[in-house]
Amino acid sequence: MMKGREVILGILRNKPQTGYEINDVLKNQISYFYDGTYGMIYPTLKKLEQEGKVVKQTIIQADKPNKNVFSITAAGKKELQTYLNSDAVAEVFKSDFLMKLFFGDNLSRSQIINLMEKEIQLKTAQINHLQSSLQQWEQEGITDSQKITVGYGLAHYTAVVDYLNQQLAAFKQ
Amino acid sequence: MMKGREVILGILRNKPQTGYEINDVLKNQISYFYDGTYGMIYPTLKKLEQEGKVVKQTIIQADKPNKNVFSITAAGKKELQTYLNSDAVAEVFKSDFLMKLFFGDNLSRSQIINLMEKEIQLKTAQINHLQSSLQQWEQEGITDSQKITVGYGLAHYTAVVDYLNQQLAAFKQ
DNA sequence: ACGCTCATGTAACTCGTTACATGATTAA
DNA sequence: TTAATCATGTAACGAGTTACATGAGCGT
Numbered sequence: 001m002m003k004g005r006e007v008i009l010g011i012l013r014n015k016p017q018t019g020y021e022i023n024d025v026l027k028n029q030i031s032y033f034y035d036g037t038y039g040m041i042y043p044t045l046k047k048l049e050q051e052g053k054v055v056k057q058t059i060i061q062a063d064k065p066n067k068n069v070f071s072i073t074a075a076g077k078k079e080l081q082t083y084l085n086s087d088a089v090a091e092v093f094k095s096d097f098l099m100k101l102f103f104g105d106n107l108s109r110s111q112i113i114n115l116m117e118k119e120i121q122l123k124t125a126q127i128n129h130l131q132s133s134l135q136q137w138e139q140e141g142i143t144d145s146q147k148i149t150v151g152y153g154l155a156h157y158t159a160v161v162d163y164l165n166q167q168l169a170a171f172k173q
Numbered sequence: 174m175m176k177g178r179e180v181i182l183g184i185l186r187n188k189p190q191t192g193y194e195i196n197d198v199l200k201n202q203i204s205y206f207y208d209g210t211y212g213m214i215y216p217t218l219k220k221l222e223q224e225g226k227v228v229k230q231t232i233i234q235a236d237k238p239n240k241n242v243f244s245i246t247a248a249g250k251k252e253l254q255t256y257l258n259s260d261a262v263a264e265v266f267k268s269d270f271l272m273k274l275f276f277g278d279n280l281s282r283s284q285i286i287n288l289m290e291k292e293i294q295l296k297t298a299q300i301n302h303l304q305s306s307l308q309q310w311e312q313e314g315i316t317d318s319q320k321i322t323v324g325y326g327l328a329h330y331t332a333v334v335d336y337l338n339q340q341l342a343a344f345k346q
Numbered sequence: 347a348c349g350c351t352c353a354t355g356t357a358a359c360t361c362g363t364t365a366c367a368t369g370a371t372t373a374a
Numbered sequence: 375t376t377a378a379t380c381a382t383g384t385a386a387c388g389a390g391t392t393a394c395a396t397g398a399g400c401g402t
Contacts, residue, residue: 002272003361010276020381030275033268040362042383063371065381084277088269088288090295095264098206098325099175101318103183104257112318115261122263145274145285148340152271152333159332160325167321176389193353213390215355236399238353 001089004040005048009072009080012054016071019045028133032126032153033091045070053079116168120161127157174262177213178221182245182253185227189244192218201306205299205326206264218243226252289341293334300330 011017011025019041026036045068048054053076057069072080097119104112134142134150142150184190184198192214199209218241221227226249230242245253270292277285307315307323315323 001267002269007272010272013276013278018381019383020379030272033266033271033275035265037363038383039364043362046383061381064379065370067381080276081279084273084280085284088273088291091270092208092265092267093206094174094266095206096175096261097264098322099180099183099203100257100261102203102206102322103186103253104318105186105316106254107257107318111258118261143278144344145277145280149271149275151340152336155332155336156329159328163325163328167324171317191353192355193351210391211355212392216390219355234353237351238398240353 004044006083012072016069018067123157123161177217179256185245189242191240296330296334
């Protein structure tokens, strides 16, 4: 399974960026299949720099905090490519919602309904997020493969929302 | 997000079981939304025992290795219930496949096709696994909520397999 | 002979999380 | 005056992974 370092190398593959900007990409562009935090980003960039996989350039700014822009090196590109060429391993999926449903023998009827309704809300919000992101990327440029990843996310989320709505209706009767 | 200890307490909630049997449940019944290994199971059982959340009973067997059967205690049930009553947090989803598709600008056409075909195979196998498990559980007894979790998994997998087949066909043209 | 099922565990390690720590500018 | 945006980092901790270690019985 991919690690933070590979994700960061992937994000830097075409364009030098700061840790702050990397966080933005994580949150807005690939949050569907990966999530990371600053506590991972900065230490990983430091390590990649020490290994010569990325190089840092400090930019002094007057009205904003200074920033460190990282670019991928040839060694970094090589590591990324090696990862990209390796076999994809099975996804990781952990669901608190399903866990609660599965083990919640003695949850009340209303608790189960509440659980399902909240899950539907969460997923609906994620669908909206993906859809609005897609519109933005289409303007900025997105590859066909990248479009497939977004479509994959939408297919997944809409399927489970439809399923849950249907089950919820049946459950309420 | 749920942790191994909560999953184990959930598995033991109705029936005392050994670490070996817990592993079986993880692999066959809830692998869709959780995965764990012996390296997590045994240390966690040990810790839960020290905390008085489970109790161990050793059973001497003649023709097989001895086994340690763990039962949940009142304290364990309380912890499980507290977890079950807490708000469900967003699922964790990490996909090596989507990562490779997203960052694979310079993968060849055939590599992309290969990636998608393997993903379809993997997911199809998981659909078959879920379906055959469902049949078995229906004989052994499964609650309505548990049936919903399996249906959720099937809805998810079939949606993405359909989507990928469709995209693959378009991509190949 | 070979591999599967049953059965339990530890030690080292890795990766990432959470919380902490700082601080200026700008828009509402 | 309050929150958001821009911007970077560390330290302690937690949870789980991987690899190792052992071994009998049963079916083909």
